[in-house]
Amino acid sequence: MANSAPDLRRELLDAIGVADPEQLFEQIPADHRLRGALTLPPALRSEVELERHLRTLLARNGSAESHLSFLGRGVWPHHVPAICDELAQRTEFVTSEWGTPASDHGRNQAWFEFASQLGELLELDFVGLPVYSWGCALGHAVRMAARITGRRRVLVPADLDPERRAVLRTYCEPPETRSHLTIELVAVDAETGGLDLADLERRLGDDVAAVYFETPTSLGAIEGRAAEIAALARGRGAETIAGVDPLSLGVLAPPSSYGADIAVGSTQPLGIHMNCGGGTGGFIATRDEERYARQYPTLQVSIAPTRVPGEHGFAMALFEQSSYGRREEGNDWTGNSVYLWAVVNAAYMALLGPQGFRDLGELILQRCHYAARRLGALDGVRIRYPHAFKELVVDFSGSGRTVAAINAALLERGIFGGSDLSTDHPELGQSALYCVTEVHAQEDIDRLADALQEVLAR
Amino acid sequence: MTRDLPRYHAAVWDEPVVLELGRPGRRGFLAPEPEPDVRADVDALLPPGVRREAPPALPELSEFEVQRHYLHLAQMTLGMMGINLFGTCTMKYNPRVNERVTARPELAEVHPGQPEETLQGVLEVVHRFERILRELSGMERFVFQPGGGADAAYTHACITRAYHASRGELERRTEVITTIQTHPCSAATAAAAGFDVITLPLGPDGYPTLESLKAAVSDRTAALMVGNPDDMGIYNPEIKQWVEAVHEAGGLCFYDHANFNGVMTRIRARELGFDACMYMLHKTFAGPKGGGGPAVGAYGCAEHLVPFLPRPLVEERDGRYGLDHDGPQSIGRVREYWGNVPVVVKAYSWVRALGAEGLRQAADLSVIANNYMETRLLEIPGVTKSHPQIAAHRLEMTRYSLEQVTEETGIDVHDIQNRMVDYGVDAPWLAHEPWLIPQPITPEPGELWSKEDIDTWIDVLAAVVQEAHDDPERVRTAPHNQAIHQVDASGVDDPDQWATTWRAHLRKRAAA
Structure with a gap:
């Protein structure tokens, strides 16, 4: 704060003609003032300490970089140029x-x-x-x-x-x-x-x-x-x-x-x-x-x-x-x-241009279709709708497992499974919504399919 | 004037609209090729008839051309690169470290639906920051779902509905009371939530009288939505009696704390009796403006309104953090998921950098700077202060009138705005609707701008006012040193001329 330099602060107060900045708050009646002291965490005044603190906190998060994520449903993983x-x-x-x-x-x-x-x-x-x-x-x-x-x-x-x-x-x-x-x-x-x-x-x-x-x-x-x-x-x-x-x-x-x-x-x-x-x-x-x-x-x-x-x-x-x-x-x-x-x-939009949108759209369709083929071939798994873009309803009802249990097992393998639909869409049984975009290479989808096969076989 | 004014000229790039650029076949983005096993006949993957026939008429550019175009546009944006005393918006330094931290994948690449054990870091930040706001306000809980100050006001209007509905009184309680100096969003969101709006005019002391409030309050009153101090820097000393009067009638009281900067650490909304309040994390708490978001209107309330808060809430149990979605009386959502989390992290960072003492110092400096500004601004011939009869010092901003300048020269505040930017400083905010003070300007220095900055900005204003007398045509035709010349906005409300897209522009230009 540039004006916190003591001499300068004094200079400003002198220009206004007050001795104590408290005088400037005269509009606020005494009985409106804060009761007791304000207890806030201590200041981390240096950028060194502050950044270390924030990084330490956020390091406890997983992310679509640390995990293989198939979560979408309103917030989707895409490549950001x-x-x-x-x-x-x-x-x-x-x-x-x-x-x-x-x-x-x-x-x-x-x-x-x-x-x-x-x-x-x-x-x-x-x-x-x-x-x-x-x-x-x-x-x-x-x-x-x-x-x-x-x-x-x-x-x-x-x-x-x-x-x-x-x-x-x-x-x-x-x-x-x-x-x-x-x-x-x-x-x-x-x-x-x-x-x-x-x-x-x-x-x-x-x-x-x-x-x-x-x-x-x-x-x-x-x-x-x-x-x-x-x-x-x-x-x-x-x-x-x-x-x-x-x-x-x-x-x-x-x-x-x-x-x-x-x-x-x-x-x-x-x-x-x-x-x-x-x-x-x-x-x-x-x-x-x-x-x-x-x-x-x-x-x-x-x-x-x-x-x-x-x-x-x-x-x-x-x-x-x-x-x-x-x-x-x-x-x-x-x-x-x-x-x-x-x-x-x-x-x-300017980066993608007409061809970029077409290529990306076609890629997502194909990746989605590939995921549907791989996952749909697993025992007890059914893909709900024939034509999907970016998100797939994967129905695990036939496997006898809950999405919650499956996702917990996937998490142990470093994978965020699809969003659990069983509460909001009971008509879909034990279904999950899997998001597949341009960031999911074939090897990612294969890894998911292999992990699911292992989880469902247990 | 002894000091020299800044010599300035904005970057001028004559940058065409992006749709005019490029050549057919040029590419700025390549998608991965589908792997051989993935490759499929795309038409077979689609239901019949849904395929796009003609490609979108987007520009075709190389990656470099896109980068250069938008960097040129960045250079033709003054932002806060000069001196920006934009009142009501509390222009602060937005520490770069916060941008760096929030751009890390541990936040940028996080999905809000991840398993809770992989969200512990961000949940802890949100929880810690909520505790800070509880301490500053005295409120019981906060949510960060509202995407800006207006959205927080809307949240309150919705909670007001739910609260009265839970008591079987919503059909009767149809009125929300606000004041003419309270931000338009309070009146607008109350109306959008289904309430009739009663707006109190100002009284002789610069704020509405307690009598006018009492006359408006009735068994139809659902809520009071009010800001204090207002955008003129005037604090309503009777606000506790206001709250009591509304409570006696069974209404709720919402404190729009848009102007928290000057009273920060000195008052707590809950101790004044308010049921709920709102802080703008992108203003008071040093989150960047982004030209208008992403923003957060942090909404806090007392215990009796907690059941109605939008969900989820962040809960801590034995050092582990989780999301509580359970709220049978909750209003549900005002927006998907739990808010602009990076802005919450930035606000948390700012409070941690300052601590309680730093917040007090920031409040003090913002009020000191505002009062310093006043001493200099009132020396400029033709500049007057709103409600000059009020002797008390104003808080973090003050409203002035240039009516006298306009009367003497014909130059109005818009002309003055356009000319001030010729010196590389941002023009002042004028006033929200309606204009109670003719030809208003509302500068606010906050704790950021140095005395030298403030002096320079005032020198520029003084020079422009002088020029209004000496060479009014020069001011009326300003700007002259900017990225472009004065925009002729006379057609933008005419359906034959307005064009919010390039395709509309081409069509209307061809028809003209």
Whole structure:
């Protein structure tokens, strides 16, 4: 603290004309003051001691580097290109605050490039700056749909990830509030893992604000009937919200192509480390129509001209409809989000380019398929859905073992087994969700299969 | 003016939008080739009709070109490379050691769903930091799931719902009370959680009167959501009576501690009677801003609200740490998993570096620096202070008005912002909506900025105010030394002109 130098501190106090800094706190009444002493751990004043302390603590963690990890389910292990790390550490980006359009121009352009490249992947023209997470993006999207349609019922897949569903439930408010939205679960086809269209049709009505579905689904299944879902929703005047993994969009059709009105998803796969869940981020995108644009709760940057012909700059578009502009009259609310990650996401998308997204998507499909073949060949193991991207439901019910017991045995072998689905999805029996990405080489999948064979044979 | 102003010019790279760069076939990333046993016919792995037909129109660049492009953009971002007294945001030094530690794989490559025995380090940090915040606030428990200050306010609004619902009173308790100087996020999140919002205006002493609060409180009151001190540096000395009045009516009281820096170590939210409070770890606790996150609004509450907290909570038993997911009355989640954990580690690191004495010193220095600034700022002709009749010293920031300058020259605060950045310093924050003080600026020095920095920044402001008189056109057309010239934002709310993506821009430009 630069002004803690004793003489300088004195100089500042003299300039103010007080002898004791305590005088500066005269606004705080005596009976508001802290009772008793403050007991905090002793200071580690040197960087040497501090870093040693932090490193010692964190060294007790395992990680996807120390272990072979197949955990996904909302936070996924992906390769982070070195350039993404460089930018995530770049002090100008790390420490920037609002700034002016000119003085923080570079950061604003990176934000615009985040939205622009995501827009190309999604083939949607209007993209907001990111929100906290996929679940939060879904919550906002559903509320947008409710404002657009004036309806209060939303249909979501019965196998929606429980974390996302819990966030959505929060955003939809409890039944006692006037603005409550009712969440209704649509059955999932047990064979394909996609939505059960007959059940969807039964539940659709003129009071449905939105139909939400995912591809790949929360359990990794590729939805084969997206266009039919969107058509059914549109037929009843409901908005279609699609949840997509941006990394799948080199091989899977973009949401606009099957008629989705609003697309949401996670930004973490786009070059962000898992960070123990601190890498999450969510996006919201739509067609560039006022019907949607005027309902965004987010901030968004628009490209704009400057005083010099031919020069481009950026400015906040539709700021007045945010909570900054209109307080409680604004759309939901906004605030700090995960904007540093948006800069990294932009660089990630630029690195991959069209061919990179295609190659990566195809690789993940093939690796997933290989894992399904290897694991599905084990006694008592069944792979649930025929078409999977990045995540596989591995059903161990036939083995007579619990996922918990299997995962404990895998952990002894240095492997984090798939996320246990038995509590949240009892209909799947003793199943686990295995995440397989570009970081899992064939030898990793073989190691897993061999370990499982050994564990299941015991 | 005896001191020289900084000679400065921003980097100008004329950097095209990334989608304009590159050549077909150029690559910046190569995926591994599938191993022979892994290789399969991709079309056979997909249900019919789901394959993407046309590739996305992304740029095709080499790795170096991507790196250079984004480094150019970094260089055209002032960030905190100059002097940034951005009020309400408590600009602090963000120690590099924290970036280095949190980038280690023992955190960066950790999955929150790992077995607990492999999460002991990070759980211990979270637990230790929670104990620190409990000590600073007097609250019983903290959660770090909210992704920013506004999300913590939303968390409170949701907990308010659950608390009253558990007592069968939610249908009746439909109102949240806030004040006009409390951050807009309190009003907005209360409304998004389903409440009607009552906003109290300021009274003669710079804060709303106790009478106005009492008139607003009723059996419909669900909660009070309030900041103190406010963004003008004014502390409400009647806040305990406020809390009592709301409690008597059965409402909850939430303390938005966005402006904790000046009162840090001097007051505890719980001792003032509040049921819950929020700290911004990316501001007060030295986590970096990141241009707007990843952030953490650490939400803490007293014992009677613990059952409603989002889960999971971190628990310690006999030196082992675990996650408690069990909360039948919990509001569930406001966000997936347990929060921006690296930011929690950075905040923990900062408190450990300072200790209790260091925190006190930081609070003192931030208030000393603010009052020093005031002595110099009020020497600039045309700069006035909000509520000048209040003689007491302001806390860590003060709001000023440049109305007189605007009246005399036609130059407004936006013009002044644009001109100040020509000197390599960041422009001041103005004010949140609504503007109660005309032509506001809200500088806040915190404990970071040295006297020399503060002097330089004030010299720049003084020079720009002088220039507003001498050469207003120069100010009105600013900036002149920046990465780009003044942005014309007149079209960004027009559907025919706004473009949040390049594809929208191309389409609208072609149609124009």
